[in-house]
Amino acid sequence: MSDFLSSGWSTYITLVTLVGIFWCIWLLFSQRKTKVILNPDGSVADTGHVWDGDLRELNNPLPRWWMWMFLICCIFSLIYLALYPGLGSYPGILGYTTDGALKASENQAIQELKPVYAKYMGMDIQQVAADPKAREMGQRLFLNSCSQCHGSDAGGAKGFPNLTDGDWLYGGTPEIIKTTITNGRAGVMPPFPQLNAAQISNAANYVRSLSGLSADASKVALGEEVFKANCVACHGVDAKGNIALGAPNLTDKIWLYGSSEDTITETVTKGRNAMMPAQANILTPEKIQLLTAYVWGLSNNKQEQAK
Ligand code: HEC
Ligand code: HEC
Structure with a gap:
């Protein structure tokens, strides 16, 4: 319970907690009646509250068992707060922390x-x-x-x-x-702002052709040029990747991000930075x-x- 920035909060919480518990005990005793109050005709007096026409609230004392339970709960909480942390930053006699x-x-x-x-x-x-x-x-x-x-x-x-x-x-x-x-x-797959949309589309079609996916043949040839100029340093001349850089093999039908032209375009346009x-x-x-x-x-x- 060392999370309070100022000791004022700790004191405040301690006071609210203790005053609350003692107020409960005081309330119990202040409202306590021990005797059953009878009407002159011998019936039990009611509080005057009536529901549903004839349901009267009798003015009986609290049941004994209930009084004791209430008191025991209050005493239990005081003992608990003495032993365990709970009162502001007071650590409790046992010095227990969840940590x-x-x-x-x-x-x-x-x-x-x-x-x-x-x-x-x-x-x-x-x-x-x-x-x-x-x-x-x-x-x-x-x-x-x-x-x-x-x-x-x-x-x-x-x-x-x-x-x-x-x-x-x-x-x-x-x-x-x-x-x-x-x-x-x-x-680190860098973004390629220096490539225009057509070049990236060509490259994407070339990359798709490498693993036998459908690709626009006219773009594939152009894409190969883009690939040779920009991509082989990491993915290799044969596009089989480079484990020293974590550059994926682009010929094996296994995709980290996806094989659609849109996904490859996004990969090349924005780059990718997976973090393990x-x-x-x-x-x-x-x-x-x-x-x-x-x-x-x-x-x-x-x-x-x-x-
Ligand atoms: C600086 C090295 C480098 C260069 C240059 C590079 N890449 Fe990459 N590329 C990577 C790395 C590393 C990854 C894996 C990224 C990750 O793990 O997030 C990757 C991932 C990819 C992927 C995703 C593969 C999948 O399985 O989803 C594609 C597609 C790709 N690159 C295509 C290209 C193309 C096309 C170019 C050239 C325009 C290119 N790369 C240039 C290093 C590079
Ligand atoms: C926050 C997410 C995250 C957690 C947690 C994580 N990983 Fe990874 N892991 C990744 C990503 C993303 C990659 C790909 C990194 C890259 O491409 O550069 C990766 C890559 C790997 C690789 C390399 C795969 C390859 O093809 O070379 C191994 C092995 C691995 N993780 C094992 C583990 C193990 C074991 C754990 C648990 C201790 C773990 N990872 C926890 C995200 C995570």
């Missing part, structure tokens, strides 16, 4: 898992990937940290690569996958080891099964 409780349970989990992790740290990625227990742990880590972008089946989405298809922007060896996860990646966030400061090396094995296994274990 501390989370850290403690995280530390406990780390201690408990240490021997398990140590075993996997000493193994090759291929061996870890072959271990069913490690795959399960890897999958859980993936669902926690990676699925929001890559999808829970790692199948990817527009702008987020599919990690199961054996096609890699940056390369699919265990070492490269680990580097990708640890340090993150930032793909670095995990080095978020996940422990042990977790990155398991994730590397899990991701590597997604495409490689499948091939083994298919053989």
